[in-house]
Each structure stands twice: as C-alpha cells, then as structure tokens.
Amino acid sequence: MNLLDRLIAWGAPERAIRRQMARKVLAHYDAIDKSAPRTRRVRRDTASPDMIVQRSASELRAYVRDLERNHDLTRGALRVLVNNIVGATGIGIEPQPRRTDGTIHQDYAAALRTAWQDWCRRPEVTHSYTWPQAQRMLARAWIRDGESFAQHLIGPIASLDHGTQVPYSLELFEADMIPLDYDDGDRIRQGIERNGWGRAVGYWVYRDHPLQFGTYPSRQYLRRIGAERMLHIATTDRIGQLRGVSEFASVLTRLDDIKDYEESERIAAKVAAMLTAYVKRGTPDMHDPESTARDEDGNPIPRELRLSPGMILDSLAVGEEIGMIKSDRPNPNLITFRQGQLRAVAAGIGASYSSVSRDYNGTYSAQRQELVEQWVHYATLADEFVSQCVRPVWEQFVQVAHLSGVARVPRDVVPGSVDDCLYIAQSMPWIDPLKEALAWEKLCQAGFASEVEAIRRRGGNPADVLEQIATWRERASERGLHFSSAAPPPPAPATAQEDDADE
Structure with missing residues (x-):
C-alpha cells in the first residue's frame, strides 16, 4: 500500500x-x-509500423549490405536462405489448364511449356540473368533489404528488345529506387500511393539509382508506375505495414559481435605467435654492468639472440636464463562461444544451424529431425515468394502469350483454369538416399503415395521424367538392350486356338 x-x-x-x-x-x-x-x-515503442520502418529501414539495409560484403558468416547465411527458397533451377512451373471434363489440356500445356522455356532465357530487360538467376537476385534483395521490386513491361516499347517470342520482360528494382521519405501528406506514403482502403495503386520510382552519384536526386526525377505493373516482394511484421524490413534486423548486433570477437581472437593469436622468448636476469648482485657491450659513446648495445631449431645458447651471462612467454591463444572456448551465437542467429533468421555453421556432426536421426523441422521455415518463405513474385509473373506471361499469338487459349479450356499450374519449390533433400528410396518404394507399392509425388519430392518434373524414360527405353530397345529397371512386357492375350487346346 x-x-x-x-x-x-x-x-x-x-x-x-x-x-x-x-x-x-x-x-x-x-x-x-x-x-x-x-x-x-x-x-x-508505440509508433505505427510505417513510422518504425521510416526511422530504421534504410539504415538496416546499409548495415546488412556491409556485413554481406565483409563478413563471411553473414554472406553464407544469406546464401543458405536464397538457395533453399529458390534453388539452383528456380521455382518450377508445371502448367495444368483444364478441359470442361476436368482433364488437363495436354496440347495447350505443352505450348505454354515451350513458350515458357524460351522466355526463361531472357526474362528481364538487361538480358543479364536467366529466370532462375533473376529469382535468386529478387530473393536475395528481399531477404537482405526486406523488399525488392520489379516492373512488368509488355508489348512494343521504345528501345526495348524483349529477346523472346512472348513480348514480356521484367525490370528489377532495389528498395532504394522507391524513396522512403516521399510523402505528400494524403495518399502517398513512403513512395507508395494508396486508395481510400489502403490498397496500393501506384509506386513512385526514381529514374535512376538515387545513390549513383552519392547524393539523392530531387523529386522531379521520380516517375509513377501503376500498381498493376509492379511486383512488390516484402517482409512485413505488422498489419498495414507498407515497406519491408530485413530478415537480419533482429540478429545484426549478434552477427557484428561475432565478427568483432573473431577478429580480436585472430589478432591475439597472431601476436602470441610472434612472441617467442625473453632473457630473465637474476638479482642485481649477479649482474656485472661492465660486461655489457657498449658503443663509442658508452651506450649499451642491444643484444640479439637469434633462435633456430635445436640450437644451444652459450652466450648467457651469469644469472641469466631463457624464459618462454605463455600464451592462451588460440582461445579454446572460441568454438563453443561461436556455436552458441550461431544457433541464436540461425533461429532468428529461420535458417538451419548446420547449414549456417557448416557443422554437420550428429546422428542420422538428429540430422533428419533438424531438417524436417527446419524445412517448414523454408517452405513458408518459398510460399511467400511464390505468391508475391512467381505467380504474378506466370499469370501475366500466360495472358501476354495469348494476346501475342504465341500460345493461344483453345476453345475447350475452362476460362478460369487458363493459368492454373503447380509451383514446384525446393524439395527436402535426402540424408540417406537408400533409406529414403526404400521408404518411397514401400509407400508407392502400398498405394499410400504416387510415383508422381515421389518424383516431385526429389525436385523433378514428372512429365520430363516420363519423357526421358520413354525415350531412353526406346533407344535401348532399338539396340537390343534390356535393363533391370525396365518392367517386363505384359503377357500376350491368348488366341482362340490356345483356348480350345486348353479345353
């Protein structure tokens, strides 16, 4: 009271x-x-989400970019996230347009696949990246900076060569191109124009990178791009938040501490390696000052003792002895401390500790359990990337392919299923291929899973695998070869004479 x-x-x-x-x-x-x-x-902190981002987002971007350039662990952690979200071949697409009877329209799907493969060679305006590379660039900027942007460019445009059959390209932007401080006090906030319901209707973008010459240009260099032509891939933590924040925001200080601590330990170990020994003298009464060598001015001449392996020192004065400098470097606790900090970093960014630290010690069960639990985080990030980037690009591509006549929509395709497809993200890798293969074989034989699912879990495309197998079997049969993996031919149906003979 x-x-x-x-x-x-x-x-x-x-x-x-x-x-x-x-x-x-x-x-x-x-x-x-x-x-x-x-x-x-x-x-x-009782500020709104946009106000918090306004104060911190640009500095966080610069902080993470510096660590990416100068810190191996940060660069490796970023690479782990990007590779497990997008992968080496990018997030695949398997078209599945439907007929009115519910079956897949194979001819139209094949036409879309052919046009898509051609487009994936040059998907963006500079022709510098393939589609998997462009996905990795967008995902890298998204994870590192908190957001990334791209503009849809369709049809004939002055001085633009699409370079593909389908006249459709992407223009990739970093977050710096949309100014955080552009606010008109009404509908435009942080460079994004919204309607009365808060939905984005336009983006205000610099005509060139604002830091190209070291200073931000004036507002007259901004141009407006409609929201229907923009991709905005962002990590948002709160409802109503407009701009994204780096995934590394909560672990930056820890990563910086690890970097500084490791650098200090390296310097200490290097200094300790340079120090070898010293001359230890006895009491003053054991030392004869007259025995010290002096120069012409009477100043003592420093004595040099050059050490070599196995040498015997016989030039020590009375009472002198060689002492070794004790060093506690390298620090034996460095590895334990580093492992603990990296576990916290991996938990903060949603990556696997084993992948970030390259520490793969443990049993098969422990590694598989870590992989199973971790893969949910990768799958969630992949779903966000698909919904904000890959799906809008595919839907736009299908529409442009139809309008340009490259892949016309057949009359017997259900209108709502024109751009239906399967998005094939990275599959969980097999730790022990033999055990995994036997498990999938049992599941398929028992009818609890299909061969198509098993192929997709290995990261393959069932249609491509089936075509490869059929082509290989045909070529092998032409040469009279038969492999053990080939199923035996079905028995020939019995003829009428054979039936009479059996009777």
Missing part, C-alpha cells in the same frame, strides 16, 4: 479495502509494472 492508502486505512479501513480490490481489478502484466523493482530497461 502507498502512503495515501495507509492514511485512508487508518481512518476508514473498509474504504481502503475497496481501493485495494479495485487496484487488483486493474492489474496489468508484471513486465510493465512501474512499481516493481527495475532490473532491466523497459523498451516501449
């Missing part, structure tokens, strides 16, 4: 009890109880 409660209790105990009961009704979390003894600093 505070002083006022004690005074009230002295004169009116019942009223003091009612005050105490009312205070319990209004109780709150202990973490923000101002009357509790303080052992830590309470951090409060």
